[in-house]
Amino acid sequence: MSDIQIVGAPAGVEGSGFFATSLDKAVGLARANSLWPLPFATSCCGIEFMATMASHYDLSRFGAERLSFSPRQADLLMVMGTISKKMGPVLRQVYLQMAEPRWVIAVGACASSGGIFDTYSVLQGIDEIIPVDVYVPGCPPRPEAIIDGFMHIQELVKTESTRRRETPEYQKLLASYGIQ
């Protein structure tokens, strides 16, 4: 018997020769276990992310084997590091180029709040310009913390409606950032 664990089936109705569940749950299961992250790494949190991707911590166990360096094919924007005000429009454009559904994780103190860089040149948290789903604290956070944040994203993805982008709450959120 192989010791490889696979993801369990979502809640549903099971009988002889059939299994029925809702489309949302099936799609959420598939999405959550095949996220394509776009690493936007600018400093030391990016180094921790490299450890997270490498064999010791191995983020690919969670279905994120394939990093996407094109925003158009990415599901998850992982912002790791200090974002200066001059880089803000670049980050925003990367977010705009991502197709729905898309999620954002702010890794580390700098991406979450500006960190120690409380100064004129540094963005005080990326949520000033784009919506953020999960914040990972730490300066820098250990790979375990990044994995924990990633698993929180997976939980969001599993439980989210397949039509999130059409909900009024989501449209209101994007409109508050001036994104349409």
Add this chain to the structure above:
Amino acid sequence: MITNDELLASINSKFEGQVTVVGEPYGLLTIETNVESIISLLSFLKTDATLQFIYLTDITAVHYPEQEKTIGVIYHVHSLVNNIRIRIKVFIDGNNCHIPTATPLWNGANWMERETYDLFGVIFDGHPDLRRILNVDDMTAFPMRKEFPLEDPNRVDKKDYFFGR
């Protein structure tokens, strides 16, 4: 090799009365001059056959709000041939800070002057492209001036009510 005394004598032979000595901290001759003679002084240092200060190390500025002339523009020049450096200070009015550009002498002065403009608001007359270089283009303040607040006003997680104050 040239000593600081020889260097100063050479400068004084041309710019008598235009130059005052500030000091020699760590052996670095530091002189002060005025807006009118700064470019001719730099030009002399660069082109003089014996001095040959051919390398412009840095142009920067300092803000002294308590002084009458609040902005000091600082030039560091290096003679690679004679292995000697000199620092030249020019003090100008902070509300109307104009100083001639050094770009005709060194092309490298271009970005140094843009940086000094960006952070201190010093206007280098005659500069080919004087615009911001490090900060966002729509910034209106000059952040290294002392009246600019040190901490970002958009910061929310350091507000007093988070700490029961």
